[in-house]
Amino acid sequence: MLPKVNPTLTSSWKKLQQKSEELRNQSIVDHFEHGDRVQDYSLSFQNLYLDFSKNLLDDETITLLQDLARECKLDDAKEAFFTGEHINETEDRSVLHPALRSPRGEKLIVDGEDVNKAVWTVLDRMAAFVNDLTEGEWRGFDGERISDVVNIGIGGSDLGSVMVYEALTPYHSTGITCHFVSNIDGNQLHEVLQKVNPGRTLFVVSSKSFSTIETMTNARSARKWLLEHGAQKSDVAKHFVAVSTNEERVTEFGIDRKNMFEFWDWVGGRYSVSSAIGLPVMCAIGVNHFHEFLEGLHEMDEHFRRTPLADNIPVTLALIGIWYNNFMGAETEAIIPYYQYMHRFPAYFQQGNMESNGKSVDRTGAPVDYETGPIIWGEPGTNGQHAFFQLIHQGTKLIPCDFIGFAQSHHDAGDHHQILMANFFAQTEALMVGKSHEEVLNDLRKQGMSEEQVQFLAPYKEFSGDRPTNTILVKKLTPKSLGWLVAMYEHKIFTQGVIWNIFSFDQWGVELGKKLANNILSELGQDQSSGKHDPSTTNLLKKFNEWRS
Numbered sequence: 001m002l003p004k005v006n007p008t009l010t011s012s013w014k015k016l017q018q019k020s021e022e023l024r025n026q027s028i029v030d031h032f033e034h035g036d037r038v039q040d041y042s043l044s045f046q047n048l049y050l051d052f053s054k055n056l057l058d059d060e061t062i063t064l065l066q067d068l069a070r071e072c073k074l075d076d077a078k079e080a081f082f083t084g085e086h087i088n089e090t091e092d093r094s095v096l097h098p099a100l101r102s103p104r105g106e107k108l109i110v111d112g113e114d115v116n117k118a119v120w121t122v123l124d125r126m127a128a129f130v131n132d133l134t135e136g137e138w139r140g141f142d143g144e145r146i147s148d149v150v151n152i153g154i155g156g157s158d159l160g161s162v163m164v165y166e167a168l169t170p171y172h173s174t175g176i177t178c179h180f181v182s183n184i185d186g187n188q189l190h191e192v193l194q195k196v197n198p199g200r201t202l203f204v205v206s207s208k209s210f211s212t213i214e215t216m217t218n219a220r221s222a223r224k225w226l227l228e229h230g231a232q233k234s235d236v237a238k239h240f241v242a243v244s245t246n247e248e249r250v251t252e253f254g255i256d257r258k259n260m261f262e263f264w265d266w267v268g269g270r271y272s273v274s275s276a277i278g279l280p281v282m283c284a285i286g287v288n289h290f291h292e293f294l295e296g297l298h299e300m301d302e303h304f305r306r307t308p309l310a311d312n313i314p315v316t317l318a319l320i321g322i323w324y325n326n327f328m329g330a331e332t333e334a335i336i337p338y339y340q341y342m343h344r345f346p347a348y349f350q351q352g353n354m355e356s357n358g359k360s361v362d363r364t365g366a367p368v369d370y371e372t373g374p375i376i377w378g379e380p381g382t383n384g385q386h387a388f389f390q391l392i393h394q395g396t397k398l399i400p401c402d403f404i405g406f407a408q409s410h411h412d413a414g415d416h417h418q419i420l421m422a423n424f425f426a427q428t429e430a431l432m433v434g435k436s437h438e439e440v441l442n443d444l445r446k447q448g449m450s451e452e453q454v455q456f457l458a459p460y461k462e463f464s465g466d467r468p469t470n471t472i473l474v475k476k477l478t479p480k481s482l483g484w485l486v487a488m489y490e491h492k493i494f495t496q497g498v499i500w501n502i503f504s505f506d507q508w509g510v511e512l513g514k515k516l517a518n519n520i521l522s523e524l525g526q527d528q529s530s531g532k533h534d535p536s537t538t539n540l541l542k543k544f545n546e547w548r549s
Ligand SMILES: O=P(O)(O)OC[C@H]1O[C@H](O)[C@H](O)[C@@H](O)[C@@H]1O
Pocket: 154, 155, 156, 157, 206, 207, 208, 209, 210, 211, 212, 215, 269, 270, 355, 507, 510
């Protein structure tokens, strides 16, 4: 069981509130005058370096935030998590994604099952399957090798695979190309099917529940397409495999048990990319690289589990996030990777964060009276600079940003990487330092403008600065370092959920919309509305039905 501590009733919470009053109007730059801030406000983990010195906090703030974590019993919560207690209480389940990447033989018995053995049995089956595909042992209905894998899944059964597949593009080595169909919008499936050859395509139907309407509808349409393009019913087994926890539904759909890769109810969808849900990734990067990705995840799991608070990277990120979210009034956080291959990383952790910590009832069942999970968003740099950075630099909102960059590039292409990283460093500096009124006046005067023009333009060209950032610098993006980054953010989410006293591993908030969509579905195309909806929805349905006919 997780501890149930209301964070606002701790003594550190009250002190942090006072601290925020004190710091609110201070300047980050001034804090560099005390001690060795660069040294003290940075942490290293192998070839990953976190600089958190460009934040509006001081030593006392950090101590108080760590006290808050202690008062909220983070250590007890971690122990309950890693030992398989049913910390997902509303679904009465363990939460054991770290077990998906623990080395072979590291025994962990949960609810009477040797979890490590079960995990490695599936990983070995995945490896054998990928080898069969790449060596041409597994062929399509007309005797051709498989060249394309189409993953059909949504949410946690899509975003992780897409993100890792894209991030590890330089490691695609098997000759298999992956495609991803998630949306119920038939246009997405249509576009993918245009690109692939039926005899050489394998569909991976990925769904924890095997009942999600989007996935099941897309899977049925894909099967129909296959049969319309030369395959017989008996060929379907050569072109469809399933990744799921629900054997009954998989076989009901017509996929043989032997073509099902299992995972377990203790793997949350948004934490499942290191389970069989990562099968498409393994198909593209090969078995060894997939295992390296798992090693990276495991190494960060161990760091999070065993490192004291002050040196713990996920905990530090979590506490900084809480500082801005609960004491400084920030409502959002941006994740900005300066590496094009990482372009789906912000979207992946948008689900990770917002589905986990977008909650307003605490672990005692009472409504919370403090802020919980922030809005997470982001895009890769430098593209973001030419889109939304204006607001981060000069807007009225406080937006703490994580900048993620890599020292080495896979394709240096002359000076591209140098320019990319020059922007990376320049942005965090500019956000913190800003540009004062005096500097702006001097610059404008040097340009030979009239004093009237100078005075007119100056306010628009000033930058207040003091816009906080974390810099996460990694030597190179590899399967292993991607694993570190993924586990780092996963454990940040866990830590924040513990402190906010909420349940981070359920997602009841997505249920209502699904139910209502099913009700409405039966009414589309009907002349008469059921009259069960609010007036706005009733009118919109009427309009839609008119335009459809
Ligand atoms: O894997 P599935 O059972 O198909 O679920 C797919 C997704 O849909 C649900 O609505 C949840 O919001 C997600 O957490 C989940 O990953």
